[in-house]
Amino acid sequence: MNIFFQQVLNGLTLGSVYSLVALGLTLVYGILHIPNFAHGAFYMVGAYISFYLAGSFGLNFWLAMLCSAAAVAVLAMLSERLIFHPLRNAPALHDMIAAIGLLLFLEAVVQAIWGADFHRLPAPYTQILRFADLTAPAQRILIIVAAFILMIGLQIFLRRTTTGSTIVAMAQNREGAALVGIDPVKVSLLTFAISGALAAVAATLFAPINLIFPAMGHLVILKAFVIIILGGMGSIPGAIVGGMIIGFAEAFGAFYISPAYKDIIAFALLVIILSLRPQGLFPSEVR
Amino acid sequence: MLQLEDVKLNYGSFRALDGINLSVREGELVVMLGANGAGKSSMFLAISGLRKLSGGKVRLAGTDITRASPNTIVSRGLVQCPEGRKLFASMSVERNLMLGGYVHRADKAGLKTRLEEIYEMFPILREKRDDHAGSLSGGQQQMVAIGRALMGRPKLLLLDEPSLGLAPLVVRQVLDTIKSINAGGTTVLLAEQNAYAALQIADRGYVMESGRVVLEGSREELLNNETVRRAYIGG
Ligand SMILES: Nc1ncnc2c1ncn2[C@@H]1O[C@H](COP(=O)(O)OP(=O)(O)OP(=O)(O)O)[C@@H](O)[C@H]1O
Numbered sequence: 001m002n003i004f005f006q007q008v009l010n011g012l013t014l015g016s017v018y019s020l021v022a023l024g025l026t027l028v029y030g031i032l033h034i035p036n037f038a039h040g041a042f043y044m045v046g047a048y049i050s051f052y053l054a055g056s057f058g059l060n061f062w063l064a065m066l067c068s069a070a071a072v073a074v075l076a077m078l079s080e081r082l083i084f085h086p087l088r089n090a091p092a093l094h095d096m097i098a099a100i101g102l103l104l105f106l107e108a109v110v111q112a113i114w115g116a117d118f119h120r121l122p123a124p125y126t127q128i129l130r131f132a133d134l135t136a137p138a139q140r141i142l143i144i145v146a147a148f149i150l151m152i153g154l155q156i157f158l159r160r161t162t163t164g165s166t167i168v169a170m171a172q173n174r175e176g177a178a179l180v181g182i183d184p185v186k187v188s189l190l191t192f193a194i195s196g197a198l199a200a201v202a203a204t205l206f207a208p209i210n211l212i213f214p215a216m217g218h219l220v221i222l223k224a225f226v227i228i229i230l231g232g233m234g235s236i237p238g239a240i241v242g243g244m245i246i247g248f249a250e251a252f253g254a255f256y257i258s259p260a261y262k263d264i265i266a267f268a269l270l271v272i273i274l275s276l277r278p279q280g281l282f283p284s285e286v287r
Numbered sequence: 288m289l290q291l292e293d294v295k296l297n298y299g300s301f302r303a304l305d306g307i308n309l310s311v312r313e314g315e316l317v318v319m320l321g322a323n324g325a326g327k328s329s330m331f332l333a334i335s336g337l338r339k340l341s342g343g344k345v346r347l348a349g350t351d352i353t354r355a356s357p358n359t360i361v362s363r364g365l366v367q368c369p370e371g372r373k374l375f376a377s378m379s380v381e382r383n384l385m386l387g388g389y390v391h392r393a394d395k396a397g398l399k400t401r402l403e404e405i406y407e408m409f410p411i412l413r414e415k416r417d418d419h420a421g422s423l424s425g426g427q428q429q430m431v432a433i434g435r436a437l438m439g440r441p442k443l444l445l446l447d448e449p450s451l452g453l454a455p456l457v458v459r460q461v462l463d464t465i466k467s468i469n470a471g472g473t474t475v476l477l478a479e480q481n482a483y484a485a486l487q488i489a490d491r492g493y494v495m496e497s498g499r500v501v502l503e504g505s506r507e508e509l510l511n512n513e514t515v516r517r518a519y520i521g522g
């Protein structure tokens with residue numbers, strides 16, 4: 001029973017992290033209409049900033065996460081302003097190449113500052129929680145709870161507030177949004193900021209049970225792509241459900257099949273689901 | 288209220304608008320007739336700032352808005368209900384309407400009152416307020432589109448083929464609604480292919496062909512014009 005529960009916990013943990021990353025990716029997709037490869041670098045930079053603030057300044061975990069989210073939000077807005085905005089009338093391929101360029105650039109910068117070694121963020125909570133005969137490491141519970149709170153908060157922001165619904169409006173109908181007077185420049189900046197902050201939070205939450213290194217964003221961003229393809233490009237519920245599916249598939253696959261296949265499972269699942277449902281799980285009008 | 292002076296618009300090497308001159312005075316209901324591809328929508332999108340002009344000037348209440356951004360133009364009181372409606376399909380009807388009042392978002396009470404007025408005008412929308420806009424029938428979606436534009440409290444309302452794809456009975460209703468919006472003090476510029484029905488409610492009209500204005504006149508003049516009758520009314 002406890003072994004099964006551990007896998008559920010692992011699945012939820014991975015799923016939470018993947019969902020947060022995929023949410024940011026899917027929001028920006030709604031605005032740019034290209035997958036933002038640099039999102040993986042935002043994730044990586046977020047982990048490094050938290051690591052640096054917690055390590056060198058002894059900042060408390062939550063404070064480090066908050067600062068990192070703010071810093072990566074600014075970084076994301078800068079990249080929108082300086083890179084993607086000037087390319088808004090160029091073919092989509094240019095945006096994609098620019099995004100890859102940004103990814104490589106940020107990795108090079110991080111490597112120049114912190115080197116190529118692995119780092120680890122000390123876990124803020126090392127206790128093991130017990131419920132009857134079930135055990136759960138506090139850090140995992142924290143990841144799951146924090147991610148769910150964020151997702152609910154994001155959902156409320158997007159569905160219930162005027163500012164939030166401008167993001168959804170622009171993703172659903174760009175010209176319609178312009179015709180009611182929504183400023184696309186503001187909306188893009190806001191979307192990038194949210195997306196960057198989500199990536200930084202996901203990376204920071206995950207860092208205490210994971211390694212920090214310059215290429216750490218690659219696998220995560222690839223999986224996030226799988227998730228938003230599965231969930232339907234631009235779909236918010238799709239990103240959450242897709243993230244959970246991949247998280248669970250990985251956790252159970254690693255345990256019941258082999259840990260060596262853990263990373264292949266996500267991609268195998270993509271092929272299987274897309275051959276059964278080429279439109280993804282949530283076709284995009286369900287955003 | 289609105290003046291276009293020698294407005295030109297190119298799509299690559301194709302000239303969609305070739306020197307349009309027209310004016311709409313305050314309180315008027317002006318109809319823009321023209322066949323498929325004449326350039327009506329291109330002109331409307333250019334007026335709203337969604338297409339970059341290759342030449343000419345657009346003036347709104349004396350102010351040059353040629354290079355203004357779409358959101359500036361909306362806040363100055365020029366609101367468009369576009370061809371194809373461009374609704375936020377998976378948002379509720381009410382969210383669509385509320386976003387129509389986006390430029391007045393600070394005035395919460397005003398928006399509520401306005402929303403009530405829209406629901407009075409289109410009672411069916413009150414019933415369907417929580418439904419996805421995309422799930423409504425064509426006629427109802429058109430009401431949402433018109434309602435959304437009205438939420439922007441336009442001084443000048445541009446309506447691009449609001450009757451497109453609607454059943455004849457619904458076309459009548461939509462045009463009657465437009466007439467009453469105009470009677471309520473909103474200036475209207477209406478693009479239509481449905482010339483006879485549109486001219487019934489219009490004060491004046493223009494006829495457009497391949498990017499040029501080829502005819503203009505009062506309702507009576509156009510209704511009795513041989514070319515208009517032949518080309519658009521079939522009489
Ligand atoms: N984005 C575009 N790129 C290239 N050509 C375009 C574009 N939009 C419209 N056109 C062309 O410009 C011309 C005018 O089109 P427009 O849509 O303005 O006509 P319209 O009078 O609104 O027609 P309809 O009655 O069918 O709505 C057409 O020949 C059309 O093919």
Ligand SMILES: [Mg+2]
Nearest residue numbers: 327328329370
């Ligand atoms: Mg048209």
